[in-house]
Amino acid sequence: MAAAKVRKAVFPAAGLGTRFLPATKAQPKEMLPLVDKPIIQYGVEEALHSGIRNIIMVTGRGKSAIEDHFDVSFELENLLESRGKTELLKIVRQVSDLIDVSYIRQKEALGLGHAVLRSQDLVGPEPFAVVLADDVIDSETPCIRQLLDIYEFFGAPVLAVMEVPPEAISSYGCIDAEPVAHNGSKGKVFRIRDLVEKPKQNEAPSNLAIIGRYILTPDVFDSISQVEPGSGGEIQLTDSLRHLLRSRPLYAYKFDGKRYDAGDKLGFLKATVEFALQRRDLGGPFREYLKSLAL
Numbered sequence: 001m002a003a004a005k006v007r008k009a010v011f012p013a014a015g016l017g018t019r020f021l022p023a024t025k026a027q028p029k030e031m032l033p034l035v036d037k038p039i040i041q042y043g044v045e046e047a048l049h050s051g052i053r054n055i056i057m058v059t060g061r062g063k064s065a066i067e068d069h070f071d072v073s074f075e076l077e078n079l080l081e082s083r084g085k086t087e088l089l090k091i092v093r094q095v096s097d098l099i100d101v102s103y104i105r106q107k108e109a110l111g112l113g114h115a116v117l118r119s120q121d122l123v124g125p126e127p128f129a130v131v132l133a134d135d136v137i138d139s140e141t142p143c144i145r146q147l148l149d150i151y152e153f154f155g156a157p158v159l160a161v162m163e164v165p166p167e168a169i170s171s172y173g174c175i176d177a178e179p180v181a182h183n184g185s186k187g188k189v190f191r192i193r194d195l196v197e198k199p200k201q202n203e204a205p206s207n208l209a210i211i212g213r214y215i216l217t218p219d220v221f222d223s224i225s226q227v228e229p230g231s232g233g234e235i236q237l238t239d240s241l242r243h244l245l246r247s248r249p250l251y252a253y254k255f256d257g258k259r260y261d262a263g264d265k266l267g268f269l270k271a272t273v274e275f276a277l278q279r280r281d282l283g284g285p286f287r288e289y290l291k292s293l294a295l
């Protein structure tokens with residue numbers, strides 16, 4: 001039987017963003033601009049280019065900034081129209097015209113699992129993607145599209161993973177998994193044996209870190225409801241997936257592409273520099289400027 005189609009993507013964006021204070025005191029980190037677009041727009045465009053246009057945002061503080069960004073701005077659009085700024089008008093409308101966004105609030109930042117659970121009524125009884133927008137991924141095929149291909153083949157939840165240096169694994173959820181041959185290659189798809197959130201380096205079962213892209217099935221909501229708060233006193237999605245593993249297989253996919261942790265200052269700076277260098281309008285002069293610095 002064909003796997004049910006994934007039509008919705010949940011964007012948890014209610015975290016406190018403490019690593020980016022004070023910039024995140026009054027606005028979510030998802031609204032920080034990467035070159036000239038808020039971080040969250042990269043994730044929304046990734047969903048859109050993967051065939052998903054139903055977007056569910058789980059927001060906390062700074063809700064209005066995210067809502068306003070994806071809403072129509074009559075004042076601004078009228079002004080741009082009257083001044084004949086058609087290119088800018090196109091840019092402003094580009095994404096909001098193509099997506100259908102709903103919002104739900106997570107009143108307290110009780111963890112990623114809890115944030116995903118808040119989306120249950122809007123998701124309903126169907127599979128869905130989860131996008132942590134502060135993980136920005138640069139790839140030829142959108143990362144969500146890559147995961148959807150694996151989901152459609154195995155008919156089971158799929159998490160994006162990447163290899164990290166051993167000393168970095170304690171910052172991530174980590175999987176214990178066995179490689180599964182798929183499409184003639186081995187070492188890209190894994191069947192998960194176990195998952196652990198932020199393991200100590202010497203206790204980590206692998207160097208495969210879970211990053212912020214998931215394809216999940218609606219039974220995950222039951223699992224989230226049943227787990228106790230874990231690492232950091234938060235309801236963790238990783239713990240919920242561990243619970244889900246008791247009742248169904250889960251897969252992981254080592255995606256093609258480069259991931260930036262834009263919720264971290266250094267990661268954000270790296271993404272800013274590399275995205276700017278790739279831009280047709282900015283890349284040339286920016287490269288010249290970087291070369292001129294006495295580094």
Ligand code: UTP
Binds near residue numbers: 013016058109
């Ligand atoms: P992070 O682990 O990056 O936490 O959350 P954070 O609170 O946002 O940031 P720091 O570590 O304090 O700087 C991963 C993702 O889960 C969301 C965040 O918005 C981010 O997209 N999240 C986390 C929630 O929506 N609610 C929560 O309670 C926790």
